[in-house]
Amino acid sequence: MLNLLRFRDIADYTSHPELTPNEPISGAEAFDRYIKHTLPFLHESEGEIVFMGNGGEYLIGPEDENWDLVMLIRKSSMQSFLAFSNHKAYLAGIGHRTAAIEDSRLLPVTELPKVI
Template structure:
């Protein structure tokens, strides 16, 4: 069994992962599959200026992140396509769970990068950091067959 000290958490992309994402040269719309596991209690240690007056759950802190982020996402041409409550996996490790799954559609990689580096958006990123215990972000390109 893995001890808590040995568990690797993924909260933000590495430089190598960001570079690989750009190098994929995805064309057209991109959908970001987010898998999110929340902290029981949000941790605002890194951004005390965003902290609420009393402790809140990670899920509540993530809701604050969504409320802060949505105007910038929409302004950049993006949208939330799906937001759903998760739980235990049907196929996968029995001890793994994701509290929420989210699909974000962006009109292009360039639009996504402009959104992700927008100064006003970044000012509220601390809500996400406070909320998340672990996450995965998988960029997807559309391969849906279209009628001819």
């Protein structure tokens, strides 16, 4: 799963007030909380973060579009992803992601056989 993420300047916990921190935090900080919450469930479902890096402006692409974070997640199957994404304990922390993200894209990709 290829994730492109743009963070809010200040995290918006309106939809999940039970997770609201005592002091305002950035979208990036809220996403860090989401990742810490999510990793055990990702690993339990045989998933892993293959790559996580800072985004930026396109070399080729829309000039008005940029992404703060690019993340590649490996899952064994779409069924594994769906089971992970519907896990009740995982969903208890999804509000950190919702609070963090201003915009995002999620593109499922399938690895091709090696050519070499």
